[in-house]
Amino acid sequence: MNEAPSHSRAWRRFRRSRSAWIGASLVGLFVFAAIAAEFVAPYAPQGAEGRSGAALARPSADHWLGTDLDEYDVFSRMVHGSRLSLLAGIVSVSIAIAIGGPAGAVAGYFGGWTDTLVMRAIDVLLTFPGILVAMLVVVSIGPSWEGVMLAVGLINIPVFCRQVRATVLTVRNLEYVDAARAVGASTPYILTRVIFPSLINPIVVLGTLGLGTAILEVAGLSFLGVAGEMDAAEWGSMLSEAKDHLSTTIWPAVAPGVAISLTVVGFNLLGDGLRDALDPHLEGK
Amino acid sequence: MLNRFGLMVSLVLLTPFLSGCCCGGLESAHQQSTLIYGRGGEAELLDPIHTDNGEAVKVMVNIFDTLVTYNARTMQLVPSLATQWSHSDDQLIWTFKLREGVLFHDGTQFDADAVVFSFRRLTEKDFHWINSQVPMEPNYDAIESITAIDSHTVEFKLSRPSAVFLENLAMYSAGIVSPTAHQDRGKKFLIWPCGTGPFMLARQADWILDQELVLTAFDDHWRGRPAIDRLIFVPVSESSKRVEQIRRGEIHIADNLPPDEINRLADVPGCTVQMQRGQNVAYLTMQAEHKPLDNVKVRRAIAHAIDKQGLIRVAYSGSGRPATNIVPPTIWGAAGDIVDRDYNIEKAKDLLKQAEAEDGVELPITLSLYVMQRERPYMPQPRQTAKYIKDQLQQIGINVTIDQKENSQHFQRLSAGKHDLGLIGWSSDINDPDNFLYNLMHSDNINSLGGNNLSRYRNDEFDKLVFAAKGELDREKRKQMYLQAQRIMFDDVPTLPLVHTDVRVVLRDNVKGYKVHPTSMVRLRLAYFEKEEESANDE
Numbered sequence: 090m091n092e093a094p095s096h097s098r099a100w101r102r103f104r105r106s107r108s109a110w111i112g113a114s115l116v117g118l119f120v121f122a123a124i125a126a127e128f129v130a131p132y133a134p135q136g137a138e139g140r141s142g143a144a145l146a147r148p149s150a151d152h153w154l155g156t157d158l159d160e161y162d163v164f165s166r167m168v169h170g171s172r173l174s175l176l177a178g179i180v181s182v183s184i185a186i187a188i189g190g191p192a193g194a195v196a197g198y199f200g201g202w203t204d205t206l207v208m209r210a211i212d213v214l215l216t217f218p219g220i221l222v223a224m225l226v227v228v229s230i231g232p233s234w235e236g237v238m239l240a241v242g243l244i245n246i247p248v249f250c251r252q253v254r255a256t257v258l259t260v261r262n263l264e265y266v267d268a269a270r271a272v273g274a275s276t277p278y279i280l281t282r283v284i285f286p287s288l289i290n291p292i293v294v295l296g297t298l299g300l301g302t303a304i305l306e307v308a309g310l311s312f313l314g315v316a317g318e319m320d321a322a323e324w325g326s327m328l329s330e331a332k333d334h335l336s337t338t339i340w341p342a343v344a345p346g347v348a349i350s351l352t353v354v355g356f357n358l359l360g361d362g363l364r365d366a367l368d369p370h371l372e373g374k
Numbered sequence: 375m376l377n378r379f380g381l382m383v384s385l386v387l388l389t390p391f392l393s394g395c396c397c398g399g400l401e402s403a404h405q406q407s408t409l410i411y412g413r414g415g416e417a418e419l420l421d422p423i424h425t426d427n428g429e430a431v432k433v434m435v436n437i438f439d440t441l442v443t444y445n446a447r448t449m450q451l452v453p454s455l456a457t458q459w460s461h462s463d464d465q466l467i468w469t470f471k472l473r474e475g476v477l478f479h480d481g482t483q484f485d486a487d488a489v490v491f492s493f494r495r496l497t498e499k500d501f502h503w504i505n506s507q508v509p510m511e512p513n514y515d516a517i518e519s520i521t522a523i524d525s526h527t528v529e530f531k532l533s534r535p536s537a538v539f540l541e542n543l544a545m546y547s548a549g550i551v552s553p554t555a556h557q558d559r560g561k562k563f564l565i566w567p568c569g570t571g572p573f574m575l576a577r578q579a580d581w582i583l584d585q586e587l588v589l590t591a592f593d594d595h596w597r598g599r600p601a602i603d604r605l606i607f608v609p610v611s612e613s614s615k616r617v618e619q620i621r622r623g624e625i626h627i628a629d630n631l632p633p634d635e636i637n638r639l640a641d642v643p644g645c646t647v648q649m650q651r652g653q654n655v656a657y658l659t660m661q662a663e664h665k666p667l668d669n670v671k672v673r674r675a676i677a678h679a680i681d682k683q684g685l686i687r688v689a690y691s692g693s694g695r696p697a698t699n700i701v702p703p704t705i706w707g708a709a710g711d712i713v714d715r716d717y718n719i720e721k722a723k724d725l726l727k728q729a730e731a732e733d734g735v736e737l738p739i740t741l742s743l744y745v746m747q748r749e750r751p752y753m754p755q756p757r758q759t760a761k762y763i764k765d766q767l768q769q770i771g772i773n774v775t776i777d778q779k780e781n782s783q784h785f786q787r788l789s790a791g792k793h794d795l796g797l798i799g800w801s802s803d804i805n806d807p808d809n810f811l812y813n814l815m816h817s818d819n820i821n822s823l824g825g826n827n828l829s830r831y832r833n834d835e836f837d838k839l840v841f842a843a844k845g846e847l848d849r850e851k852r853k854q855m856y857l858q859a860q861r862i863m864f865d866d867v868p869t870l871p872l873v874h875t876d877v878r879v880v881l882r883d884n885v886k887g888y889k890v891h892p893t894s895m896v897r898l899r900l901a902y903f904e905k906e907e908e909s910a911n912d913e
Contacts, residue, residue, distance in 0.1 A: 137765040144688055145634055158634075159761055160688055318776065320761045330757070333614040337634045 102366040109362020115355025119348075123172040130165035134322035139165070145338045157341040158330055159320075167344045169322040174352065177238050178304040182296050184242025185303075189249030190292065194280055196250070197257030208254070211247045219244035220309055227315045237316045241306045245299055252291050260287050290367040297363055301356030308349050324349050407903050408604040409885065411896070412616045412625035414748050415781060416584050416609040420575070421564045422549040423496050426509040426824070427782070428750065428801065431546050432896040433607055436589060437479075438549030438569035441470055441489070442540060446900060449805040449892055451540060455484065455550055455570065465535045465847055472526040476596045478552035479574035486522035491553040493520045493530075509824040510547035513538070513813070516844070535845045537852055541804040546895075572600040572899040584609055601887070601902035611748060620645060626882045629896075630749045633691030639880050650890040652877040653704050655697050655810070656752040656799035658763065658870040659828040664794050666735040673867040674715070675725035676795075679770045680763060681717040686873055689758040693878065697871035699860050700800075700810050704874075704892065707807035707853045709860035722770045740773040741794040746784040751894055752799030752875050759797055759872075790822040791830055798828060801894050807856045811840045815863060831868035 103109050122129055132152075133139030140160040141152065148155045154163035196207035214222070223240035230236045260266060261284065269283045310316055311325030324345035331342035417430035422438055425431075441456040456470040476484035495501040497514050516536040521529050532539065542548060555568035566578040573589035575581060580588040587607040591600045608625065610616045617635045620628040621642055631639070640647045660667045660676065667673060682696035698714040701707060729735040745760040746753075753759055757778065764774040774795070779787065788796045802809045813819055817837050819827040836859050843855040877894045888901035 135765070137769050140684075140688070140765065142687075144691070158688075158755070158758055314778075320764060320776070333612070333617075333632055334634055335614065336617065336638055 099366040103362055106362045106365060108358045109366070112355050112358025112360070112362055115351050116359050119171045119175060119352050119355065122168045123175045126169045126172050130162070130168040132162040132165040134161060134166045134169035135320050145334060145341070147338060148340060154344045155338055155340040157327070158334060161322075163327075163341050163344045166322040166327060167324070167348050170324045170327060170345060170348060171352070173234070173321060173323045174304050174307060174349075177234065177241070177307040178300045180238040181241035181303045181307065182245065182299045184239060185245035185299065186249050186292060186296060188242070189246040190253050190288070192246070193250035193253030193255075194257050194284070194288070197254035198261055198276075198280060198284070204254075207250070211250050214244070215247050220306060223306060223310055224313065224315055227310060232315050234316060234318075234321070237307055237310050240310065241303050244306070245303060248295060248299060249292065252295050253288055256288055256291055257284055260284055294360055294364040294367060297356055298360035301353040301360070304356070305349065305353050308345075406603045407601070408606060409602045409627070409898065409901060409903075410606045410608055410625045411898070412608050412610050412619055412628040414609070414611055414613060414616065414630045417587070417607075418782060419564045420567045420581075422547050422551070422567075423508050423510070424564060426547070426826075427785075429609075431803070433587060433589070434546050434549060434567070435571075435895050435897050436573040436605065436899070437567055437571045437575060438546065438551070439476075439571050440545070440548050440550065441472075441543045443544050444805075444891065444893065444895075446891070446897065447889055451544060454544075455489075459540075465539075466532045468530040468532070468539065469523070470528050470530070472528065473596060474526055476570050477594045478555065478570050479568045479576075479592055480552050480555045480558075482552055482554045484550065484552075484570050485525045486528045487525075488550055488553050489528045490520050490522050491556070492550045493517065493548070495551065495556075496547065509826065510545065512818050513542045513545070513547070535847055537847055537849075538804070538806050538808045538844055541806045541808075545803045570596065572597065573605050595899075597899065600899045602898065605898055613749065620880050620882065623882055626885050627879060627888070629879045630751060630754060631878075631880060632749075633693050633754050633878070636693075636878050636880060637691060644883050646881050646883055648879045648881060648890050650877045650892060650894070651704050652751060652801065652875050652894055653702050653805070653892055654752040654799060654801040654875060654877070654894065655700050655702055655871050656759070656797070656873045656875065657697070657700060658872060659788065659793070659796040659798055660867070660869060661791055661793050661796070661828070661830060662832075662868060663791060663830050666729065666739055667741075667794060669729050669733055669735055670866060671725045671729035671733065672735060672739070673870075675722040675729070675770060676767065676772070677715045677867050677870050678718050678722035678725065679772075680766045680870065680872070682714075682872055683717075684766075685759065685762050688762050689753075689755045690873060690875060694873040694875040697874050699864065700814060700869065700871045701807045701856070701860065702802070702810075702874045705802065705805060705807055705810075707856040709857045709864070711857075712861065712864050719769050726770060726772075738771045738773060740775070741767075743774045743776050744784060744787060744793040744796040745776060745778050746781045746797070747778055748781050750781075750799060751801055751877050752873070753797065754875070756797060763795070763797070788828045789824055789826070791828070793828075796828060800826075803893055803895070805893075808840070808844055811856060811859055811863075812844065815868065816840050829868040831863075831866070833862060833866060833868075836862045836866075 141156050141162060142160060143156055144158055144160045146152060146156040152162050157163050192207050196204040223244050226240035226243060227236040266279060266283055269279050308325030311323050312329045314329065316326060327345040328342055335342060413429060415429040417427060417433055419425045420430055420434055422434050439455050441454060442451050443454040445452050455473050455476060457473050459468060459470045461468045472486060478484055497517055516532045516534055516539060517530055518533040519531045523529050549569055552568040556563050559566055562578060565581060566575055572592055572595045574592045576590045589605040591603050593599050613632050616628045617631055619625045623644060636647055639645045660673050662668050686692060686694045686696065698712050699709050703710060726737060730737050743760055743764060745756045749756060760776045764776055767774050787793060788798055800810060800814055813826045815827055815831050817827065817832045819825045820830050839855050839859040843852050846852040846855060877890055879890050884904045886902055886904045888898060891897060
């Protein structure tokens, strides 16, 4: 596995895939919106200064997507919403990787009862619908954004745990790992230095795909009203508030809805593109 | 959801087949009719003394009669179970002649003993099902004793003259219950009540909590059988769903809808919007036992920081009037001469600085703001209201954290005084300022189990005035006392009155005879369907 050529090959494959490009641009768009929200959004997304003086107004030159029930500019809230959504997605996926990754690696490397223990625990977690577990977690620690991120992180652990375990299982008996063992490398060294590099690609792919799912789950939780402060600009709670006023105006619901869909599609396409590029064996899977 | 809906539809479809058996004579020309009332919440109990929940009252005023009541359209007191009454010159002895031949839903006879029983139940602890949870009890504490003179005459003896005595007899809490059913049903009476009203809860099973509450017309009602054969209260907590249901004619009456949706429903063929100036107030309670809300300057600053016109625009779609006093202007004795504090951010900030300099209030201030989950007549959009107030207070540097809870939990927490700020309101059941000033602001009503003085306001001078006004029989003098009390209250701002709303209800066009009462009491005795059963239901 000589790194450099493999990466340049991957980049070539990635470049040729049109869907990967669409995904990357969508994600890029929202990342940009999140970083530069203050400059992109024409109005404040919350607080007294953001109130336009007219609730549920139709789209106009001043308010491109109209205003919502609280007189805020829908476009500005949508732009600012990408910040919380992306952040929540990234934090929760990181939590899932940070817990699921090591657990999967240990389970796969040692096998035996360690493996059984970890995987049964994961199975138990998988028995319940994810969003239900997440709701239980958030409600029990009290509604907050931190809680939502933690909850979504928890329900995504199995994905990473299983993937890492599977990869470790396939590489742990390969010759270069045996060789490392033969020269007397310690177990932590083997796990972190020898095996770890082969985990990067699957984690990057799954992490990207997982971001889409996580953002959807975060939005779902806040739609159900178990998230933090209700006036935060966030797509799920925007949708939840807009749904009671659909016959008056659809834009406060359409905007966050489209934003959620585009981000999720974006991460999925990007994830697929990355997978095709980084791991040709998985192509078409 | 699906189940309940299926059940509803099948009930409506079934009604024509059930019709033949139970109604005869005059009614035969009339088809069996079911009126479905869609509302946002559910009652938890239906015992008139143990709940003051608006959703319960809505049902109870159809099950129970009181000795006196309000005219179907106006605020005039008219005879009900009592046909006439008189009082001694000092107004301490009141004698009521009771209506003859009135039956309870369980078939027993209404008489003086039933009245005595009902009032002893209301005022004596031994009769209560649940300990110390008779929210309206202080309204009746002038009653010293009540005796049956003969089978259809009762005499109330008051310990002090009371100007609100008669009005309070018209309140749902003074509903007359059947002593026999009370005895037979025991604690079940809380959820399976029995009165003399136009509709009855025929079987305990007719109320499936959170699904439907089916009332049946009472054939032997003393005013005559109501035109509607069956009255179903359906809780539909999603207001958007209620909007859709009334639009499609799946429900016949819907209340507490979002104001912007009501504006739109007015244009939908088949729907009518009824409006009535409400006798209500939405207000912000400021828990005076919590620092720094014990400081009047802080409370005044908050009053200056909230733009009530803006609030009405945002959270009421313009349908309401800014409130200066807690007593709505539709009620006599409201202090119309008080000029409200202006919306003035600078003044508010100055007041906070003064409070910091003179009284050592620590800035910046962080406060909790409690709000209910589901809409109430005085607050159609609780979430929007809370957010608006938060934004307003942020402008003067007060940080607010909104805490939204399910309605019954919200009321309990406010009653227990757990809040700093709380959004709440009151709809009056009677035409008297006492209903507001005594129930909401008198220190008698500070208690953690259902007391309604949520700000825990204690002002001796105010207390004395309001209490004395209860006993003042000269209307003009009484009015002056209430005006004085309201001036004191305005000065202290224990609570910040926000809005008096219009009560707006959407009905299907073929529902006639029902008119929203000024008290917002939902009395459906006179409702009927203009044409035959609505065809929309058969689709």
